[in-house]
Amino acid sequence: MGKTGSWRVFRPVVDRLKCVKCLRCWVFCPEGVVRREEDGTVSIDYEYCKGCGICAAECKVKAITLVREEGDGGK
Amino acid sequence: MAIKDFPIEEYVLPGSAACPGCPATIALRIVLKALGKKTVMIVPACCTAVIESLYPHTSFNIPVMNIAFEAAAAGAAGVEAALRKLGKNDVTVLAWAGDGGTYDIGLQALSGALERETNFIYICYNNQIYSNTGIQRSGATPYAAWTTTTVGGKKEFRKEMGDIIRAHHIPYSAQTCISYPDDLYNKVKKAKEIEGPKYIEILTPCPPGWRFSMEKTVEMGRLAVETGVWALYECKNDVVTFNGKSRLILENKIKRVPIEEWMRPQGRFKHLFVPKKDVKRIKALEEHIEKIWERYRKYYI
Ligand SMILES: Cc1ncc(C[n+]2csc(CCOP(=O)(O)OP(=O)(O)O)c2C)c(N)n1
Ligand code: SF4
Ligand code: SF4
Ligand code: SF4
Numbered sequence: 001m002g003k004t005g006s007w008r009v010f011r012p013v014v015d016r017l018k019c020v021k022c023l024r025c026w027v028f029c030p031e032g033v034v035r036r037e038e039d040g041t042v043s044i045d046y047e048y049c050k051g052c053g054i055c056a057a058e059c060k061v062k063a064i065t066l067v068r069e070e071g072d073g074g075k
Numbered sequence: 076m077a078i079k080d081f082p083i084e085e086y087v088l089p090g091s092a093a094c095p096g097c098p099a100t101i102a103l104r105i106v107l108k109a110l111g112k113k114t115v116m117i118v119p120a121c122c123t124a125v126i127e128s129l130y131p132h133t134s135f136n137i138p139v140m141n142i143a144f145e146a147a148a149a150g151a152a153g154v155e156a157a158l159r160k161l162g163k164n165d166v167t168v169l170a171w172a173g174d175g176g177t178y179d180i181g182l183q184a185l186s187g188a189l190e191r192e193t194n195f196i197y198i199c200y201n202n203q204i205y206s207n208t209g210i211q212r213s214g215a216t217p218y219a220a221w222t223t224t225t226v227g228g229k230k231e232f233r234k235e236m237g238d239i240i241r242a243h244h245i246p247y248s249a250q251t252c253i254s255y256p257d258d259l260y261n262k263v264k265k266a267k268e269i270e271g272p273k274y275i276e277i278l279t280p281c282p283p284g285w286r287f288s289m290e291k292t293v294e295m296g297r298l299a300v301e302t303g304v305w306a307l308y309e310c311k312n313d314v315v316t317f318n319g320k321s322r323l324i325l326e327n328k329i330k331r332v333p334i335e336e337w338m339r340p341q342g343r344f345k346h347l348f349v350p351k352k353d354v355k356r357i358k359a360l361e362e363h364i365e366k367i368w369e370r371y372r373k374y375y376i
Contacts, residue, residue, distance in 0.1 A: 001090050001091055001092045001128070002090055003090065004089065004090050004091070007095060021079075022078070023078045023079050024078070026078075027078045027081065027105065027256045028101060028253075028256070028292075028293050029101075030093060030095070030096060030097045030098070030100040030101045030104075030292070031089045031091070031093075031100065032085045032087055032088075032089055032100075032104050033089050036083065045089065047089075048089035048090050050095035050096075051095060052095035052096035052289045052290055052292075053096075053289065053290030054096055054101075054289070054290050054292055054293055056290065057290040057291065057293070057294065058293050
């Protein structure tokens with residue numbers, strides 16, 4: 001399919017200060033685009049993230065918020 | 076195993092055609108983490124064949140053989156025999172099919188492979204419909220659910236695949252759900268270590284098929300287990316053990332959540348709530364689920 005980041009309507013944004021490193025977002029992301037960072041927190045590959053919002057819905061400490069995309073998504 | 080200890084390797088690559096919020100890719104990511112690189116996957120016609128993409132592209136970082144809709148288990152049996160002849164005994168053969176390809180059209184090939192004691196793992200990802208072709212009913216579709224071929228709601232109850240599988244008395248079979256990744260991972264890992272035929276079924280709630288919004292995939296699986304619509308269990312050498320919340324429900328330690336909680340967020344049950352509540356059909360499904368649990372209690376406590 002290619003760069004599926006352009007599908008996104010909402011962008012999941014991680015607050016790494018709030019993140020408790022549980023990795024629920026990582027395990028449940030259907031695309032496997034949640035990256036595990038060295039400090040144990042996570043970041044998201046926006047080139048491919050489809051914006052489904054599962055990561056935000058499953059994060060128990062609300063460290064991920066969905067922000068409406070402006071423009072045509074992608075990077 | 077704890078989530079943080081799951082292997083970091085990814086075998087499902089980003090950029091696939093899967094719908095946003097797809098449960099099949101969640102399931103496959105976890106399954107392939109458990110099985111590892113030395114796996115050959117046999118995929119019949121289903122969403123996964125589309126997610127896989129068209130040759131020469133692929134979304135999967137392992138070898139895959141595509142085969143006709145009805146033939147996943149037969150194809151896997153052939154691959155297993157070939158690997159055995161070649162002396163490659165360290166490769167896991169995985170047949171990966173939808174519920175249409177398992178409950179319905181692929182049942183004969185599956186039963187044959189189980190009876191012949193083929194050394195493979197058969198996984199059915201059960202989204203309770205033929206989703207790839209546009210949401211037609213299958214033998215796994217629940218009573219009263221809308222599909223494009225059951226417009227007023229399905230009239231029949233779902234088939235109990237677990238019972239059919241157990242009638243083959245294979246060394247290992249299990250039911251799990253994407254919402255419980257450790258349960259899923261551990262069951263696949265266990266199956267990998269056992270010789271002979273293994274069957275695992277994963278409940279995979281599908282947003283476009285069940286008509287719920289895409290961030291709710293995991294929640295819908297959790298509610299399926301909490302309401303008892305789906306049970307987590309495994310069967311090793313004919314001994315059945317229930318797992319997690321399903322075990323607590325079996326032993327009457329917790330009560331099932333009313334199935335309405337699972338049905339309400341799903342557009343495929345909307346006609347049971349709008350314009351007015353169809354108490355009769357909701358009750359019929361609830362009673363059907365209760366009957367299943369009564370049977371479980373009779374046989375498996
Ligand atoms: C013999 C045959 N009949 C019909 C089809 C069309 N077909 C392709 S996939 C599919 C449905 C697959 O449903 P399921 O196995 O539940 O997998 P899902 O699409 O839900 O992932 C159908 C009917 C086919 N490919 N071959
Ligand atoms: S789910 Fe939330 S807390 Fe857990 S790793 Fe992801 S962002 Fe961090
Ligand atoms: S929005 Fe969906 S695809 Fe994007 S990172 Fe979150 S779970 Fe993954
Ligand atoms: S229809 Fe359902 S199972 Fe198929 S790709 Fe879409 S979300 Fe996944």
